[in-house]
Amino acid sequence: xxxxSQHNHHVILSEAASLExxxxxxxxxxxxxxxxxxxxxxxxxLLLKYFxxxxxxxxxxxxxxxxxKSKFSFNLRKPSVQWxxxxxxxxxxxxxxxxxxxxxxxxxxxxx
Amino acid sequence: xxxxxxxxxNKVTEKxxxxxxxxxxxxxxxxxxxxxxxxxxxxxFLIYFxxxxxxxxxxLPSDRFSAERTGGSVSTLTIQRTQQEDSxxxxxxxxxxxxxxNIQYFGAGTRLSVL
Numbered sequence: 001x002x003x004x005s006q007h008n009h010h011v012i013l014s015e016a017a018s019l020e021x022x023x024x025x026x027x028x029x030x031x032x033x034x035x036x037x038x039x040x041x042x043x044x045x046l047l048l049k050y051f052x053x054x055x056x057x058x059x060x061x062x063x064x065x066x067x068x069k070s071k072f073s074f075n076l077r078k079p080s081v082q083w084x085x086x087x088x089x090x091x092x093x094x095x096x097x098x099x100x101x102x103x104x105x106x107x108x109x110x111x112x
Numbered sequence: 113x114x115x116x117x118x119x120x121x122n123k124v125t126e127k128x129x130x131x132x133x134x135x136x137x138x139x140x141x142x143x144x145x146x147x148x149x150x151x152x153x154x155x156x157f158l159i160y161f162x163x164x165x166x167x168x169x170x171x172l173p174s175d176r177f178s179a180e181r182t183g184g185s186v187s188t189l190t191i192q193r194t195q196q197e198d199s200x201x202x203x204x205x206x207x208x209x210x211x212x213x214n215i216q217y218f219g220a221g222t223r224l225s226v227l
Contacts, residue, residue, distance in 0.1 A: 032212050044218040051213055090154065096212045102154035
């Protein structure tokens, strides 16, 4: 079974700082990759996804992620965060089936 | 409604009682999923429905857990004889179809507390 690791449990940064959240997965076959976000008091929503093609994908709210197959990684980035980016971020993988495997999540706190 | 709806939003129960959690998927979505999020852990897959059938129940942690889906729509997750380790947030998701490239849309979850 695949597993997903998120390197940081809690990240605290100031507005306008750059953000990078690490995600690694353990599965050697074809994978589909996702980042979900959960804002305080809200449900999980999709930030971006990667299925195939250009390994640099762009999502909503200025987020992007890069798939590096050789490193089994799918790191999330944002060049300049805002206070409204305070949320919990989850990396998820499916091994070309329907079942999503999630990382433990990273809580991001942006200080105004 | 436009999104996945779950009820109740919070449930407090006593150890040994049975509980039922409900999920209303997005209208027209054929696939439905249940996940569990325990404190400090990521989401854990429980069960998948395609229509009313559950081809994959592999994530159900014990035989105290069961789920059904009726009319290709509403699903109920039932936990019998609840234990304290069942305390978690139970999330439901739905997708248009059940394939790997179908986006799963999540509800707000039911927070279950077993005392």
